[in-house]
Amino acid sequence: MKISKSIKFVFLTAFVLGAFSAINAQTETLTNAEIVRMSQAGLSKQIIIQKISVSTAKFELTTDELVNLKKAGVDDDVIAAMFEVSRKINKQNAGTLVEPNPNPPPKKDTDKTAAQLLKEAKTISFSKSSVYPALKDVESSLMNRERRARWESFNLTIVQNGFEADLIVEIGREFLTHYNFRVVDAKTGRTIAASGVTSMGGALAGNVADKLIKRLNEVLANESK
Numbered sequence: 001m002k003i004s005k006s007i008k009f010v011f012l013t014a015f016v017l018g019a020f021s022a023i024n025a026q027t028e029t030l031t032n033a034e035i036v037r038m039s040q041a042g043l044s045k046q047i048i049i050q051k052i053s054v055s056t057a058k059f060e061l062t063t064d065e066l067v068n069l070k071k072a073g074v075d076d077d078v079i080a081a082m083f084e085v086s087r088k089i090n091k092q093n094a095g096t097l098v099e100p101n102p103n104p105p106p107k108k109d110t111d112k113t114a115a116q117l118l119k120e121a122k123t124i125s126f127s128k129s130s131v132y133p134a135l136k137d138v139e140s141s142l143m144n145r146e147r148r149a150r151w152e153s154f155n156l157t158i159v160q161n162g163f164e165a166d167l168i169v170e171i172g173r174e175f176l177t178h179y180n181f182r183v184v185d186a187k188t189g190r191t192i193a194a195s196g197v198t199s200m201g202g203a204l205a206g207n208v209a210d211k212l213i214k215r216l217n218e219v220l221a222n223e224s225k
Contacts, residue, residue, distance in 0.1 A: 030057045032065060035082065036072040045075040046131045052078070053129075057085045080135050080160075084127045087162045114192035115223035117185045118167070118216060124156045124183075125165035130173035137205035138171075142212070150213050167192075171208065181208060183216070193219050 030052060038048050059082045069079055112120075126135045139158055142151045159165050171181045174196070182194035193215040197207045 028055060030055045030059070032060050032069060035059075035074055035078060036069065039072065039074045039078065045078050048075075048078050049081045049131060052081045052085055057082070057089065059086050061086060076136050077131075077134050080127070083160070083162060084129075087127070090163075113223060114190070114219050117188070117190065117192055118154070118219050121156060121166035121185070123159045123165045124167040124169065125159050125162045126169045126171065127162060128171040130171065130179065132173075132199070133171070133179075133205040133208060138208050141206045141209035147209055147213060150217075151209075154216055162186075169212065179204065179208070181212065183212070 035048065035052075038051065061083060066079065126138055128135060141147065142158075156167070162168055166186055168184045168186055169181055170184060171179060173179050177199045178196060179199060180194065180196045182191045184191055193212075195211045195215050197204070197211045199207070
């Protein structure tokens, strides 16, 4: 059966429009406005965080914009995910803008021990690649009555902006109820402590806090051996 030219044209037009639609979907850039729109539409924070993780993003995270996001009802975990994506994008952009040096100087602090890096650190920030735990719950667990004294012995101030942190705690999920974290020195990129942790018992944030304190104490104890 022969297909007329007009029908062929219709099929070709539909194919081209479909291709353009697919391209537009893949190249969508998330902004603060899209995050607010999804939040106010009633989408869960888990879905919004997943959307952030698979999309190109261009977020504005100044103090004023953070206040606007909060007033608009955006969840703290979603804002934390926006920070994490922005941090990775800025890191990638910085790497592409810097000309490679054929004879790079030795990295600063590379000869220092993990204990030295920990003692010199003044600030620490938390990031995660999983939906749980909520970062605010981890921070609250570290500062509660049970753990506060042990945590404050490290003299570390928790900051929300990873760019201001000397140490970054990266939390991720392995499988099911098993999670892990690592403490990274921001200057050198060295991992100075790491551990697995479980969400069994329904107290994932508290378990992360306990393991974090334990591993940091072990770093300091190893130096004296």
